[in-house]
Amino acid sequence: MIAGGAAQGHEAAERGRAVRMEDVARLAGVSTITVSRALRRPEIVSETTRKAIEQAIESTGYVPNYVAGSLASQRTHVVAAVIPTIANSAFAATIVAMEATLQAKGFHLLLGQSGTTRESEHALISTFLARRPDGFFLHGDRYAPQTRRLLENAGIPVVEGANLRDNPIDMLVSFSNFDASRAMVRHLLERGRRRIGFVSSDPRSNDRARARRKGYLSALAEAGVVVRNEWMRVATLGFGQGGEAIAALLAADRRLDAVFLAGDVLAAGALFECQRRGLRVPGDVAIAGFDDQEISAATCPRLSTVHVPRPEIGRLAAEMIVARLQGSAEVPRRVDVGFEIRVREST
Amino acid sequence: MIAGGAAQGHEAAERGRAVRMEDVARLAGVSTITVSRALRRPEIVSETTRKAIEQAIESTGYVPNYVAGSLASQRTHVVAAVIPTIANSAFAATIVAMEATLQAKGFHLLLGQSGTTRESEHALISTFLARRPDGFFLHGDRYAPQTRRLLENAGIPVVEGANLRDNPIDMLVSFSNFDASRAMVRHLLERGRRRIGFVSSDPRSNDRARARRKGYLSALAEAGVVVRNEWMRVATLGFGQGGEAIAALLAADRRLDAVFLAGDVLAAGALFECQRRGLRVPGDVAIAGFDDQEISAATCPRLSTVHVPRPEIGRLAAEMIVARLQGSAEVPRRVDVGFEIRVREST
DNA sequence: CTGAAAGCGCTAACAG
DNA sequence: CTGTTAGCGCTTTCAG
Numbered sequence: 001m002i003a004g005g006a007a008q009g010h011e012a013a014e015r016g017r018a019v020r021m022e023d024v025a026r027l028a029g030v031s032t033i034t035v036s037r038a039l040r041r042p043e044i045v046s047e048t049t050r051k052a053i054e055q056a057i058e059s060t061g062y063v064p065n066y067v068a069g070s071l072a073s074q075r076t077h078v079v080a081a082v083i084p085t086i087a088n089s090a091f092a093a094t095i096v097a098m099e100a101t102l103q104a105k106g107f108h109l110l111l112g113q114s115g116t117t118r119e120s121e122h123a124l125i126s127t128f129l130a131r132r133p134d135g136f137f138l139h140g141d142r143y144a145p146q147t148r149r150l151l152e153n154a155g156i157p158v159v160e161g162a163n164l165r166d167n168p169i170d171m172l173v174s175f176s177n178f179d180a181s182r183a184m185v186r187h188l189l190e191r192g193r194r195r196i197g198f199v200s201s202d203p204r205s206n207d208r209a210r211a212r213r214k215g216y217l218s219a220l221a222e223a224g225v226v227v228r229n230e231w232m233r234v235a236t237l238g239f240g241q242g243g244e245a246i247a248a249l250l251a252a253d254r255r256l257d258a259v260f261l262a263g264d265v266l267a268a269g270a271l272f273e274c275q276r277r278g279l280r281v282p283g284d285v286a287i288a289g290f291d292d293q294e295i296s297a298a299t300c301p302r303l304s305t306v307h308v309p310r311p312e313i314g315r316l317a318a319e320m321i322v323a324r325l326q327g328s329a330e331v332p333r334r335v336d337v338g339f340e341i342r343v344r345e346s347t
Numbered sequence: 348m349i350a351g352g353a354a355q356g357h358e359a360a361e362r363g364r365a366v367r368m369e370d371v372a373r374l375a376g377v378s379t380i381t382v383s384r385a386l387r388r389p390e391i392v393s394e395t396t397r398k399a400i401e402q403a404i405e406s407t408g409y410v411p412n413y414v415a416g417s418l419a420s421q422r423t424h425v426v427a428a429v430i431p432t433i434a435n436s437a438f439a440a441t442i443v444a445m446e447a448t449l450q451a452k453g454f455h456l457l458l459g460q461s462g463t464t465r466e467s468e469h470a471l472i473s474t475f476l477a478r479r480p481d482g483f484f485l486h487g488d489r490y491a492p493q494t495r496r497l498l499e500n501a502g503i504p505v506v507e508g509a510n511l512r513d514n515p516i517d518m519l520v521s522f523s524n525f526d527a528s529r530a531m532v533r534h535l536l537e538r539g540r541r542r543i544g545f546v547s548s549d550p551r552s553n554d555r556a557r558a559r560r561k562g563y564l565s566a567l568a569e570a571g572v573v574v575r576n577e578w579m580r581v582a583t584l585g586f587g588q589g590g591e592a593i594a595a596l597l598a599a600d601r602r603l604d605a606v607f608l609a610g611d612v613l614a615a616g617a618l619f620e621c622q623r624r625g626l627r628v629p630g631d632v633a634i635a636g637f638d639d640q641e642i643s644a645a646t647c648p649r650l651s652t653v654h655v656p657r658p659e660i661g662r663l664a665a666e667m668i669v670a671r672l673q674g675s676a677e678v679p680r681r682v683d684v685g686f687e688i689r690v691r692e693s694t
Numbered sequence: 695c696t697g698a699a700a701g702c703g704c705t706a707a708c709a710g
Numbered sequence: 711c712t713g714t715t716a717g718c719g720c721t722t723t724c725a726g
Contacts, residue, residue: 018719020719020720021719021720022719022720030696030697031696031697031698032697032719032720032721033696033697033698033720033721033722034695034696034697036720036721037695037696037721040721044695045695045696046695046696049695049696061500063473063476063477063497063501064477064719064720065477065479065718065719065720066474066477066478066479066720067414067417067418067423067478067479067718067719067720068418068702068718068719068720068721069719069720069721070414070702070720071414071415071418071702071703071704071718071719071720071721072701072702072719072720072721072722073702073720073721073722074702074721074722076414078457078478085443086433086439086442086443086446087436087439087440087443089434089436089439092433092434092436092439093434095433096432096433096434096460099433099458099459099460100460103459103460103471108457108459108474108475108478109457109458109459110425110455110456110457110458111446111456111457111458112446112450112455112456113443113446113447113450124450126410127413127455128455129410130410130411130412130413131413131414131425131455132412132413132414150410153408154410238641239641239642239644239645240641240644240645243645268642268645269645272645272646272647273647275647276647294585294586294587294612295586295615295642297586297587298586298587298590298615298616298619299619300619300620300622300623365703367703367704368703368704369703369704377712377713378712378713378714379703379704379705379713380704380705380706380712380713380714381711381712381713383704383705384705384711384712387705391711392711392712393711393712396711396712411703411704412702412703412704413704414702414703414704415702415703415704415705415718416703416704416705417704417718418702418703418704418705418718418719418720419703419704419705419706419717419718420704420705420706420718421705421706421718
């Protein structure tokens with residue numbers, strides 16, 4: 001049911017001044033603290049007074065002021081999340097689930113994009129901290145030392161979701177990018193591919209890309225394949241980048257029999273480029289992606305990819321933060337959500 | 348430059364108590380209001396005291412408390428945004444730009460997903476309002492009357508971005524879904540297509556879908572084409588839905604020579620399904636999309652679509668809200684960002 | 695189950 | 711350019 005809220009039935013509203021809890025209290029013939037309790041824990045207030053208060057809220061159109069409430073209680077019921085960009089649907093999938101979980105538990109999401117530099121990230125995180133969120137979620141991988149210290153000293157639960165690495169700030173919910181990448185390359189090798197190209201974002205500026213490249217190199221090394229430098233390319237986000245990358249790779253070595261692009265969007269872009277050039281996939285080249293975004297199961301042929309439970313990362317992060325705030329004793333500090341190789345038609 | 352923040356150089360921090368502005372003030376030998384000013388408007392404080400204050404902040408690791416500041420100043424510097432879901436990349440594209448613009452102007456974004464019912468939307472908006480955001484952005488189309496009243500009485504700038512319609516709550520930044528849809532169908536007609544199918548989300552529950560279907564019907568009516576009921580299908584989000592929709596359409600009338608899917612993801616899904624069935628696009632059927640998301644320029648063949656400047660909607664919404672908060676006299680109440688038909692290879 | 699008093703940590707308003 | 715005073719609108723704490 002949707003509650004009313006006349007907003008015109010009370011003197012305060014009529015004078016253009018915001019209705020305060022005190023106005024509601026006076027109208028209901030109780031004190032403000034009783035209104036406060038009726039709002040937050042209705043079960044501890046007698047039925048009669050609760051009814052009177054509800055009635056008063058209705059007729060005044062009162063909207064509580066959480067800013068004041070947060071200051072008094074030292075609790076904001078806000079979780080801040082900082083991700084590189086909302087435009088990347090892998091991050092978005094995590095945020096979708098996190099927001100839904102938080103909302104269901106009575107929390108709100110303050111969302112920010114960290115941008116491309118450590119400075120911008122630091123500035124954002126430090127101003128977010130000034131809002132006194134009850135918890136923090138991060139999808140970054142390496143922070144300026146000052147940023148890390150800020151977070152450590154904030155005294156709130158912090159969850160990181162980018163990679164299963166050592167030495168997290170506080171809690172961690174993720175998967176091993178190294179293992180996942182290696183597993184996909186092993187799959188390619190099992191399929192008889194040997195000359196395998198690799199495309200990812202820049203390993204020098206990105207922990208996950210570094211882990212994935214290491215996984216790629218590790219699998220090839222154990223199979224005795226000597227990797228050539230021109231088999232590896234760096235790409236930023238986007239279909240176009242995937243197309244360009246595979247084109248460059250093929251130009252450098254046209255005997256490549258597979259390309260692993262660490263991102264489904266890149267992989268789909270590579271597939272489309274192959275179609276444009278009349279190359280058969282997987283006949284001429286196999287193509288593999290990463291993340292198992294919706295597109296990889298939709299293209300023709302469907303893309304083999306590494307499935308990662310992005311929504312689960314978001315949901316668990318929210319649950320762990322809330323559990324800690326509620327004083328749960330047994331909140332895990334490190335959760336490996338795992339991954340799965342999804343073999344489809346492109347390999 | 349990244350500011351330090353030792354957090355261990357001061358008694359307050361050492362006692363585990365949060366450092367307050369008063370601690371900084373005492374250390375710098377000034378009053379709290381001077382610290383407050385140095386933080387918000389450094390130029391009105393003398394160089395000497397500013398230096399002393401910066402020094403004190405540095406050595407104490409002070410993080411300002413915006414919750415207290417917001418309560419005192421009645422300004423939160425927060426803009427709330429409510430969208431149906433972050434998973435839809437059209438909305439995400441708007442939010443990306445809005446967040447970046449807000450951040451650059453010193454505002455933060457409180458983001459929420461409205462879910463599928465009016466009740467959940469109302470509950471979210473009313474709790475968001477309790478956080479006293481300075482402005483509100485909405486990408487919905489029809490609200491419960493109580494929701495609308497809540498927003499109208501909030502006394503803050505509100506921008507809606509879903510559709511260029513009459514009677515907005517406050518401000519509007521969008522485009523005409525009706526015109527855009529009609530323009531695309533006219534394009535299809537010019538290409539000689541007559542038997543044109545249409546796929547969108549449910550017009551009964553969605554203003555935009557309704558406007559788009561009307562545009563479709565209008566263009567066909569003026570061309571003297573008699574639309575058959577089985578030419579229209581409803582689909583929810585996703586590649587799979589687009590594939591299923593075109594399959595159903597073709598099963599109902601295999602003489603369809605074009606299908607307009609009001610969403611690029613649906614259109615791409617339809618294209619992939621055609622490839623799977625060995626249908627030539629546009630030879631056997633033309634396919635058109637909506638939104639001009641990145642994928643439509645990437646597939647093979649590339650998809651003709653309606654270009655909509657999603658980032659501009661977000662950027663303008665943020666700018667209009669901030670301009671109003673700064674008391675600008677000339678903030679437009681209605682901005683038509685327009686659209687463009689992008690003709691590519693699929694039609 | 696209800697209330698009184700005392701803040702939460704800042705900034706507005708006015709003064710100097 | 712800097713300071714004093716008085717709140718902002720709630721919730722905590724302690725009583726009853």
